[in-house]
Amino acid sequence: MAKYIIKRVIMAILTILVVACVTFVLMRSVPGSPWNSEKAMTEQQIATLNERYGYDKPLPIQLLTYLKNALQGDLGVSLKMQKDRPVTEIITTMFPLSAKIGVVALVWAVLVGVPLGCLAAYNRGKWVDSLLRVVCTLGISMPGFVIANFLLIGLTGQDSLFGLKAIFDASQGAKAYFMPCVALGLYPMCYVARLTRSSMLDSINQEYIKTARAKGLKTGKIIFKHALRNALIPVITYLGPLVAFTLCGGFVVESVFSIPGLGRYFVQSISNRDYPIIMGTTIFLASFVVVMNLVVDILYRVVDPRIDLTKGGV
């Protein structure tokens, strides 16, 4: 177990390192300097700016400096959008809101998706199953922005239902989070439901379920205590990619509902070509996803003792 964990941690660190190096090199390879803005600058000014931000040194040294700073939590400063404000500070002020919406969306997706999957599996071939299958296939075929915009059109017309607002307003409390979380969680919910259904079907047909039934256990107990436990393993493996999906889906949902979160800011920084912010956010989010994947993978081995730990990753 320890060997496996060490191996995975090394892989994760390597991945993050690769991301950091690649983003850095990409950032430097963009044609034109970061100072190409509306105002024309003299050679002197550019040289001063280059010296100030350390852009005059050779590239490998810049890379090492950047990595060293990044390790100490310094990802550089914004060049355009919020001039000279540290990227780390921008991330720490904006990420909590994105994380909040993401977590709520994830939680409801799993809490609703798993029972729905069980329901479909238990009623296999009946109308409940067919209905759920149609709904879930439709759910995974709708891009997030379509769901978000349909919610917007449907729920926030002239006679807005329940006082839902098209533009995110944190002072509204839970009401403000309703639509973003629904829009973000629908796809994962449908995916989780489909996944649960298929793995439930596998485990329902196992011998030990027959044994449990023969012992006279109640259906509810059989489903939730015996079948579901084993059926949940694929769902747990999916949680890692799910976190990545929710993060990226957050970009769209935050744009649609004008939520001042990190995702929307990231997209804005791309159209503004504020490279330090793009790179800093990419490294941060990628590291986040990599770490979440790591945690989920280790958790997965802990949950299912049948999996051979000595064989390792693949």
Place this chain on the structure above:
Amino acid sequence: MAEKKRKKMIGSLQPNVDTMLEWNDLTAEDFAPATQGEKESFIPQRASISYWRDAWRRLRRNKVAMVALGVLVLLVLFAFVGPLIVPYGYEQFNQGAENLYPWHYSLEDQARLDEATGATGGTMEERVAAAIEQARAEAEAEGKKFTRADEAMIRAQVRSSGGTGAGAGSQEALAQAKRELGIHYQPFGYSIAELQRIEAGEKVFPHVFGTDNNGRDILARTMYATRVSMIIGVAAAAIVLVIGSLYGSVSGYCGGRVDAIMQRIVDVIYSLPEVLVILLLSAVIGPHITAFITDHPGALADFLRTVGPNLAAMFVCFAILYWVGMSRIIRGQVLTIKQQEYVTAARALGASGARIIRRHLLPNCIGQIVVTACLQIPSAIFLESFMSYLGVGVTQPLASLGSMCRDALAGLQTYPYRLIIPAVIICIMILSFNLFGDGLRDALDPRLKK
């Protein structure tokens, strides 16, 4: 001999020695050439069914997949044949036909409505002047400055609305008047001028889905956008197919250290969130491609200019990132296939690795390859629409379904159909590809059935 036959227990695995002994009792006749009749009896009565025909037979029985296939065929017709029928181009500005709804009132109804709502009588110029006056008065009452830009905006609004009156207040009045007069919508959008031309006996093609604020026909745009989205989906799947199956088969066939290193690379790529990397790459590759277009004129630059730097960046991303899933599946398949005797036989005959992969390994995982590639199409379309929606996808004047949704955001409350139409088409397209892919999987590889 019959009585000498040894007794054999029922179900015994002991071979029947007597019949085996008889094998040696061959006469000269046994070596005579077979007659024509005997030869013919060896030819199977039923034509042998090929892999593909068998799969097709199974697929045809799957109703859902067949309906999905039908919808896909319709969408292909819509995207590739439709623009030949609709006389409007996707970037053609139809002057005087801006902001049309996908419905219209007949000329008489329009006249009655104008009369009922009252204020908007007279010629176009008078209406414009009245609207500007009203807006200026409102602005002054609120203590705001009324700029020339505002004036131009109102002028454009009044003109484009074809005289039906702009603003929320007149919308309500319009709705009320409509109810009182019992006027109903007529399907398809026509501008007033076009209605007059029809009156004069001319034939005018309707704006079936209305027009946008530049007077571009939404039906034509949707058709081109569907075409763009489909091409992207199929092209992405092709890229993934080539790179993924090559990488996967080489990794699986070589095994050992080569496999280990190749799989670590896959692991690194696999754990990255693709969307994030694509956003990053499009931000960085975009300027490079723009620079390339200006520096190197030629066919490639022309092509890149048409698709736009963002889209080219997206293809680069597919080539860099998206093949990992495919390569893993192919590798797993190759690992089992390469143990089979025919591969050993090929190797013993001196076939090179490349030949074994090409002639023996890949053809035997063709089912998996086709299914994975087919399921890659909807995810590529999904991703493309996502990127275009965020504004880092296709560039103007080219339209994709995602960018049409993005363009529709400006007037979402007034013209929701501009978003709903492309959005619904995306959903139908992805849904049909998903359902068809699932059906294909069941048909090509029943073992994979979930």
